[in-house]
Amino acid sequence: MGGMDRQTLRDWVHRFNAQGPEGLKDIRSKGHAPRLTPDQIAAFATIVETGPDRMVDGVVRWRRIDLKRVIEQRFGVVYHERTIGKLLAQIGFARLSVRPQHPAQDGRVVESFKKTSRPH
Structure with a gap:
């Protein structure tokens, strides 16, 4: 027919x-059911907001591959790296990165240098 x-x-x-x-x-x-609970998503957002601990996590800033590993270790949920980016966007994080700082960097010396150096 x-x-x-x-x-x-x-x-x-x-x-x-x-x-x-x-x-x-x-x-x-309805699509797939979320793999992380709302409490786990809130904990993940806190992890991202706080940033990595250089001694524990071994990195100075989060990358998706690092966050993938953190989710696997802490929550037992395996995501693809691309999905981590979608999850970050879903909870309101933009794809921006601050410039990393050396752990021994002295903020007062940097500010003093900025004030005394000549502009280009």
């Missing part, structure tokens, strides 16, 4: 018989 698969027509008839015309409306898929 009109290029329609026989099974599709059969499904429509069953839906119409069970629910009337409302049963013929498109059913939206």
Whole structure:
């Protein structure tokens, strides 16, 4: 009938018989259930906001691959690196990075240098 698969027509008839015309409306898929609970997402956001501990995490700034490892270790959930970027965007983090600082850098010396050096 009109290029329609026989099974599709059969499904429509069953839906119409069970629910009337409302049963013929498109059913939206809900998608995958989230793998992290809301509490875990909040904890993850805190981890990102706080930043890495150089001694514990071995990095000076978070990358997606590092956060992937952190999620696997702390929550037991495996994500693809690309999905980490989507998760970060979903919880409101932009893809910005601060310039890393050496741990022994003295802020007062830097400010003094900025005040006394000539502009270009």
